[in-house]
Amino acid sequence: MKTARELDYRLHHLCIYDDKPRENMWPYLRWHHGITNYFSGAVFHVTGEGHSDYTFLGCGGRAYQVQIEAPPFQFEYERNWWSDHGRGYNHICWITSDARASMEQLLANGATEVMPFEEFPTYDGFVVHDPEGRWIEIMEYTDDTFRVQEFTNAPSGECGLQMVGNSEVCEDVDAMKGWYQDVMNMHVIDEFRANGYHEVVMSDREYDPDERRSLFVLHNARYDFEKAHMAEHGPYISSIIYQARDIKRAWEDAVWAGMTELQAPAKDPLTGLQTAYLREPCGGNVLTLTEPYAP
Numbered sequence: 001m002k003t004a005r006e007l008d009y010r011l012h013h014l015c016i017y018d019d020k021p022r023e024n025m026w027p028y029l030r031w032h033h034g035i036t037n038y039f040s041g042a043v044f045h046v047t048g049e050g051h052s053d054y055t056f057l058g059c060g061g062r063a064y065q066v067q068i069e070a071p072p073f074q075f076e077y078e079r080n081w082w083s084d085h086g087r088g089y090n091h092i093c094w095i096t097s098d099a100r101a102s103m104e105q106l107l108a109n110g111a112t113e114v115m116p117f118e119e120f121p122t123y124d125g126f127v128v129h130d131p132e133g134r135w136i137e138i139m140e141y142t143d144d145t146f147r148v149q150e151f152t153n154a155p156s157g158e159c160g161l162q163m164v165g166n167s168e169v170c171e172d173v174d175a176m177k178g179w180y181q182d183v184m185n186m187h188v189i190d191e192f193r194a195n196g197y198h199e200v201v202m203s204d205r206e207y208d209p210d211e212r213r214s215l216f217v218l219h220n221a222r223y224d225f226e227k228a229h230m231a232e233h234g235p236y237i238s239s240i241i242y243q244a245r246d247i248k249r250a251w252e253d254a255v256w257a258g259m260t261e262l263q264a265p266a267k268d269p270l271t272g273l274q275t276a277y278l279r280e281p282c283g284g285n286v287l288t289l290t291e292p293y294a295p
């Protein structure tokens with residue numbers, strides 16, 4: 001069996017389920033994002049169960065992106081999640097060098113199957129649950145040229161906005177920190193603990209503080225909006241993380257663009273970073289906005 005290191009996992013995208021993607025991508029576009037790829041019908045991948053409708057969006061940073069996925073979902077397991085949870089952050093995707101070997105390695109280490117390994121025209125992939133039930137998608141590109149396009153590492157807008165990753169609310173932060181380290185070869189780049197709160201900042205092996213800050217943050221539920229979501233949905237993908245050189249201007253731009261205020265910029269006593277929270281348009285999921293942070 002291949003090791004996590006050999007499988008070379010790299011953070012790729014966060015998927016949002018939303019039934020009004022055309023409408024709801026506009027606040028993202030107005031907030032300095034661009035569309036990196038749009039795939040519908042039979043373009044991306046085709047199965048016997050339906051077709052795809054995917055919009056990929058990026059903002060100011062290299063590599064990390066969001067994907068808005070719209071009904072009709074291709075697979076029954078996707079339609080089941082949609083009827084259980086509705087609009088929400090559905091999965092995080094990692095790219096690997098060997099998807100078939102990755103399926104074997106993850107299932108042998110506590111992950112459980114959601115979608116079996118499948119060979120699509122442009123990639124091989126599958127979906128599993130992590131040990132707390134959040135979805136992990138794994139993709140291996142198999143076409144010579146097909147890729148979801150990436151932006152260069154250039155902060156966007158006058159506020160210098162960058163999308164850098166996502167965070168997840170965990171039931172057991174220490175256990176999940178260990179699992180993502182051991183099984184997916186993520187490494188800890190920073191950690192905060194105070195007053196019962198615990199936040200672990202991780203990344204993959206391609207992390208570069210100047211050129212590729214893809215962050216993967218694990219934490220326990222801290223705010224009322226997190227505790228309420230956890231009570232209803234269980235451990236979940238909790239926010240998209242943004243950083244801006246001018247956080248006040250980025251906040252104002254976000255509200256103008258159609259994001260809604262959740263918590264205005266203020267110093268976070270746990271991390272020491274200027275931090276704000278907003279809700280995005282695809283179902284009111286949470287966005288975290290901080291000052292630039294490159295441990």
Ligand SMILES: [Fe+2]
Nearest residue numbers: 015067093137
């Ligand atoms: Fe995906």
